[in-house]
Amino acid sequence: MKIDCRDLERVLQDAGADRELAAAFEQHAAGCAACGRALAEWRQVSSAARTLSKSWDSPELWPRIRQALAEESQRGPVRERESRGGFGWSWLPAASIAALFLIATAGLWVFRNSGGRDPLTAHWQTTKDPLLTEKAVDEVDAAEKAYLASIEKLSRLAEPRLAGASTPVLVNYREKLDVLDSAIAELKASIDQNRFNTHLRRELLAAYQEKQRTLQNLMKEVKS
Amino acid sequence: MLTAKELALTGPDIRTADSELLEGLKAGSLPAFERLYETHGGRMKSVAMNLLGSAADAEDAVQEAFLKVYRSAGGFRGGSSVSTWIYRILVNTCYDLMRRGRRRPESPLPAEIALAPSASSDHSTRLAIEVALRRLDPKERAAFLLCEVEGFTHREAGEILDVKENTSRTLLFRAKRRLQRELSASGAFLPPEPA
Numbered sequence: 001m002k003i004d005c006r007d008l009e010r011v012l013q014d015a016g017a018d019r020e021l022a023a024a025f026e027q028h029a030a031g032c033a034a035c036g037r038a039l040a041e042w043r044q045v046s047s048a049a050r051t052l053s054k055s056w057d058s059p060e061l062w063p064r065i066r067q068a069l070a071e072e073s074q075r076g077p078v079r080e081r082e083s084r085g086g087f088g089w090s091w092l093p094a095a096s097i098a099a100l101f102l103i104a105t106a107g108l109w110v111f112r113n114s115g116g117r118d119p120l121t122a123h124w125q126t127t128k129d130p131l132l133t134e135k136a137v138d139e140v141d142a143a144e145k146a147y148l149a150s151i152e153k154l155s156r157l158a159e160p161r162l163a164g165a166s167t168p169v170l171v172n173y174r175e176k177l178d179v180l181d182s183a184i185a186e187l188k189a190s191i192d193q194n195r196f197n198t199h200l201r202r203e204l205l206a207a208y209q210e211k212q213r214t215l216q217n218l219m220k221e222v223k224s
Numbered sequence: 225m226l227t228a229k230e231l232a233l234t235g236p237d238i239r240t241a242d243s244e245l246l247e248g249l250k251a252g253s254l255p256a257f258e259r260l261y262e263t264h265g266g267r268m269k270s271v272a273m274n275l276l277g278s279a280a281d282a283e284d285a286v287q288e289a290f291l292k293v294y295r296s297a298g299g300f301r302g303g304s305s306v307s308t309w310i311y312r313i314l315v316n317t318c319y320d321l322m323r324r325g326r327r328r329p330e331s332p333l334p335a336e337i338a339l340a341p342s343a344s345s346d347h348s349t350r351l352a353i354e355v356a357l358r359r360l361d362p363k364e365r366a367a368f369l370l371c372e373v374e375g376f377t378h379r380e381a382g383e384i385l386d387v388k389e390n391t392s393r394t395l396l397f398r399a400k401r402r403l404q405r406e407l408s409a410s411g412a413f414l415p416p417e418p419a
Contacts, residue, residue, distance in 0.1 A: 013397045041404050041413050048349040049372035054270045061269075061283050062261050065290045069257055072294055159387070163319075163363050171323070189301065 003028045005035055012042055098179040105210050140201050147208040154215035161222050173218045180211045246306050249297040257290060264307065267374060268314050274369045275318040277358065285321055289314040308383035311376075315366055315384055322362070352412035356403050363387075364402070367395035 001024040011025040029035040162174045187204040194200065245263075248256025265286065272282035292313045300309060357365055363385060370381040371392065378392040385392060407413055 012401070013393075015393070015397070038404075041408055042400065044349055044413055045353065045400050045403050045407070046372055048353050049368065051350050052274060052354065052369070052373045054273050055266050056269070056279060058265075058269065058283055061286065062258070062265070064283075065257070065261065065287050066254065068287060068291055069254065069294055072291055073252060160361075160363075164361065165323070185299065185301075189299065192301075 005032060008035055008038055012038075098176050099183075102180070102183060102207060102210060105206055137195055140205070144205065144208065147205070147212060151208065151212050151215065154212065154219065158215050158218050158222075161218070169221060170218075173214065173221070176214055177211065180207060180214065183207050184211065246297075246300070249293060249306075250300070252294060252297070257294070260293070260310070261290070264310060268311070271311065271369060271374060272314060272318050274357070274373060275315070275362075275366065276321060281321060285314060285317045288321075289317045292317065304383040305380070308376075308380050311370075311380075311384045312386065315370075319362060349407065349412055352407050352410060353403055356406045359406070360399055360402060364395050364399035367392050368399035368403070371396050372400070 001020060003021075003024045005028075007021075007025055007028075011021060014021060016022045025035070026039075029039050161170060162177070165171050165174050184204065184207045187200055187207060191197065191200050191204060245256050245260055249260065268286045268289065269279075269282050272285040273279055276282055276285060289310070293310060296313075300306070304312070357368065360368070366385055367381055370376040370384060371378060376384065378389045378396070381396075382389040382392040385395070387395070
């Protein structure tokens with residue numbers, strides 16, 4: 001295997017997965033001062049990292065946590081607590097706005113599609129049955145997959161921006177996406193109990209569309 | 225220091241014990257939370273301490289993470305292992321604390337905090353890394369801390385950070401490259417040992 005200094009990045013990124021490559025570079029580094037030093041430094045970073053783990057006694061921490069859990073349990077069932085804003089009042093305005101927006105969007109979406117243009121709702125437009133057929137469920141599953149692929153692509157682009165969100169606008173986008181994610185998770189949990197429920201499927205699709213739109217707007221915001 | 229129980233339960237053992245905990249956590253059983261604390265508390269504090277830079281903030285983050293686990297255990301659907309789910313909650317809690325800016329100032333390590341043993345010659349490199357780590361992008365820093373410091377696999381780190389396994393590899397590579405360049409420029413590395 002022909003190896004030279006230009007292979008350094010590739011070798012470091014490979015992290016020893018390709019043993020032949022690693023061995024060949026090792027041989028090159030033995031006779032190349034710059035690469036030898038780079039390899040040694042790389043290893044020093046790893047070896048120092050293993051010493052960064054920290055531990056200390058916190059005799060008061062578990063009693064604190066136990067007390068907080070006991071107080072939390074006295075406040076009532078989780079669902080009731082969450083609906084009262086148990087995750088912090090600062091979430092309430094953003095969560096309310098996002099929930100209202102979601103409901104409005106879902107309503108608009110259903111209304112807009114009542115004309116029969118969207119293939120996703122073809123089944124729903126031809127029947128008033130609240131339950132989907134097996135075939136219709138397969139079609140809806142396929143449509144959901146398309147949305148998920150698009151959302152995943154957009155999420156990858158948006159992720160670095162959101163991770164370092166420092167402006168109020170980006171923080172709002174992040175909070176809205178968090179609310180949409182919990183709505184999607186709840187809908188999916190309900191659908192797991194009843195895959196054929198038309199109403200739940202509609203709501204889930206509306207939530208996916210809203211998330212896709214939010215991510216698209218976020219990317220526009222970042223570019224502008 | 226880590227308890228004997230924490231030292232005994234590592235890697236796959238931890239994951240097995242985790243799955244047994246889940247039912248108790250879902251039921252809101254206090255003994256299950258106590259077991260969770262005994263098993264993961266030490267490692268959770270270490271992760272939070274390295275992310276936040278303050279022992280007091282780290283303990284607040286661990287407490288907050290436990291409350292979030294309590295609130296959301298019923299909805300946990302097993303998309304990831306219980307342990308990575310818990311650390312994901314913890315890391316997000318740390319990000320929230322960083323974002324809210326309600327952290328105590330970063331301070332030198334208190335004397336009572338024990339570091340993992342190392343050769344004394346590594347000490348300067350370790351200190352230089354700790355300083356350089358604070359300048360990394362949060363996700364790169366988290367990938368470095370989870371994989372290199374705490375020994376999580378890339379699959380686990382990916383689940384914790386909500387990224388793909390390969391993204392975790394890339395984040396770690398970038399983090400190490402930046403650290404290496406920064407330490408090299410500041411002369412923090414030890415000279416190579418004579419052959």
